[in-house]
Structure formats: C-alpha cells, structure tokens
Amino acid sequence: xxxETYFEFLAPDDIRIKxxxxxxxxxxxxxxxxxxxxxxxxxxxxxxxLEQVYATILxxxxxxxxxxxxxxxxxxxxxxxxxxxxKNPPPAVLxxxxxxxxxxxxxxxx
Numbered sequence: 001x002x003x004e005t006y007f008e009f010l011a012p013d014d015i016r017i018k019x020x021x022x023x024x025x026x027x028x029x030x031x032x033x034x035x036x037x038x039x040x041x042x043x044x045x046x047x048x049x050l051e052q053v054y055a056t057i058l059x060x061x062x063x064x065x066x067x068x069x070x071x072x073x074x075x076x077x078x079x080x081x082x083x084x085x086x087k088n089p090p091p092a093v094l095x096x097x098x099x100x101x102x103x104x105x106x107x108x109x110x
Contacts (some may be wrong), residue, residue, distance in 0.1 A: 002060065003055055003058055003059050004059075005018070005050060006018055006055040006056070006059070007055075007056075007059065009110065013070065013073060013074070015070070016056075017048065017052050017056060018052075019047065020047050020052075020099045022045060022047065022048060024043070024056050024059065024060070024067070024070075025071060025074045026069070026073060027041055027045075027048070027052075027053055027057070028056065028057075028060055028067065029071070030044065031053075031056075031057055031060075032060075032071070036056055038050060038053040038057065041053045
C-alpha cells in the first residue's frame with residue numbers, strides 16, 4: 001500500500017487529505033500539539049474517516065523530519081498572519097471594538 005494515495009499534493013506547503021478540503025496540518029495539529037486521539041479527531045471533523053486520520057499520522061511518522069518542517073512553516077505563517085491582522089484589523093473588527101467600548105462606557109455588561 002502506498003500511503004501517499006490518501007493525499008493530494010497541491011503544492012510543497014499544501015497537502016490535503018484526498019476527497020476533503022482538510023490539510024494534513026489540521027489533523028496533525030490536533031494530534032501533535034493538542035494530543036487528541038484519532039477517534040477524537042474524527043469527532044471534530046465529520047468529513048474525515050478514521051482510516052484517513054490514521055493514514056495522516058502514519059505519513060507524519062514515516063516522514064517526520066519533512067513534516068515537522070512543514071508544520072513549523074505552517075505555524076510560523078499563522079503567527080505572521082495574526083500579527084499582521086493585529087496591526088491592521090479589518091473594519092468589522094474595529095467597529096465591534098468601538099461598540100464594545102461604548103457599551104462598557106454606558107455600564108452595559110458585554
């Protein structure tokens with residue numbers, strides 16, 4: 001069995017679980033960083049089969065160095081995007097912050 005048949009390799013930084021829009025980083029983040037079991041991951045993402053989750057974990061274990069770098073890049077990109085958004089929030093966020101501030105000034109619990 002070729003484990004790669006479970007995945008679509010769209011780009012070096014974009015590996016998806018075949019038949020879904022879910023990237024391997026989504027499953028691996030839950031498994032590695034949140035210490036979720038494969039069964040718990042399937043419960044979180046109803047479009048995944050348990051076999052797909054196990055295949056993703058096996059792919060990670062067989063390619064640990066490469067996928068560790070993939071995950072590090074994904075985490076760094078996410079951090080960078082959050083920092084950019086914090087520096088330049090979208091108009092909707094600014095409006096919500098203003099409304100929250102106004103309500104707090106009026107003594108209304110938010």
